[in-house]
Amino acid sequence: MNRLRTIFLTPAALVMTSLFLAPLAIICAYSLLTRGAYFGLGLPWTIANYGRVFDPLYGEVLLRSFALAAVATVLCLLLGFPLALFISRSGQRKNFYLNLVILPFWTSLLVRIYAWIFLLRDTGLINATLQKIGLTHAPLPMLYNDGAVILGLVYGYLPFMVLPLYATLERLDPFLIEAAADLGARPWTALLRVIVPLAAPGIRAGVVLVFIPCLGAFLVPDLMGGGKSIMIGNVVQNQFTTARDWPFGSALSLVLMAAVMTLLLVLVRRSGEELL
């Protein structure tokens, strides 16, 4: 009975070991090496690369990444919560409204970012229209700043917030809200003191699912931040391509991984088995 299972498990175990775990192990080793002549790597072993991650130049990028991801997550929650509530109260058309949220998630992120660039850049649709109707005379700088990156992150990851919120709100007993109303709670009070606490597991799940990809984002800050609003992902990519400092890039990757894992462990443990 177990022989077939072993045979079936082997290819996946081999692929994951050789093409995922081994590469991670190599990054771990490289992060402890020095930049050198031979393939960009050399001895001695050192932990200096990790020290550099936190020096002011990169420390600022690290901080900005956390800040941008946090702001984007909060905005997703503010935008997504009422939407999830709306969907959960839509009766028979629930699935339709839900699919309307999932739809953009299936569209290539690159294409969705491009759609915003088309709207926001100096000669884009919004600026062209504003100038045509005479509201502005020079293009408003709407792209290549922190605001644009946040916009891109919210746009890209909003569905990840709405889905878990909807899942918990869907299961919420409507009688509880009616009971609150009967007992004299105004709609806002019922929302804040009954609905939000009951939706806490969904909120936690949504926060994890949005914050983690935002923290490791590459495409959004790359295309919408335009080198002016960069995040950790962009520095990692740069170290492996143009800057060619692989040991430092590896150290940075692992710090990013560590941040993601810590967040997951803390938040998933608190919300039990809902996430995985």
Added chain:
Amino acid sequence: MTRRSAWLVAWAIGVYAFLHVPMLILAVFSFNGSRYSTWIGFSLDWYRAVFHDPQLAQSAWNSLVIAITAMLISTVIGTLCAYALWRRSSPWVSGSLYLSLVTPEIVTGVSLLAFYQWIFRHLRWHLGMQTVILAHVAFSIAYVVIVVLARLRTFDPALEEAALDLGATEWQAFLRVTLPSILPGVVAAALLAFTVSIDDYVITSLVAGVDSETLPMVIYAMARRGISPAVNAISTMIVFGLGALILVSERLREA
């Protein structure tokens, strides 16, 4: 059902507009006669331009070859793996699958690049279609396993036991009883693997060689260089193409 207040409806309309209007505008302007952001009239010029661009055609072909190959390999490996995990869990394998799902794409990409370069010191090999396909197989297996495993959880193991009791070998029971009844899940998983593969830019751009430029890489380069309505046209086609695939996949998952 509790009442939907007017502001809740208004909020929902606003968020839906935020999600969909940019893509709609992009699609509308792919039919614009001008290359600038003012509407001058309907035209199919940009679609014509897309079909006459040899670089786009080559990269679209590369993308298809990569996505189909990676889809076939990862669907087979992932389905077998899901079946094995369904029989008895394996913390190591599921742990590494979950880890691959939560690892930021950029980290997966640079670690694969470092790995390939390390291999190339010992082997005469270079970055190209093969390295991209292997990378895509590695990151799509987790998606396949999750979808197929979800389907297996609705499958009654007693059916398989019955087949074994009636004299089928394990292999026959899997092939003729279990596999046919989880097939819709397997096809849905394959379509999902195809989608994540054909969409990927971050990992692909790091492990691709000169002969393996994919469609997202060309779109990225065009978006970087500036706006061309040809990109609107390709994007519109991608969105509708993938949208159709997803519709099929969703139907199958519910079947």
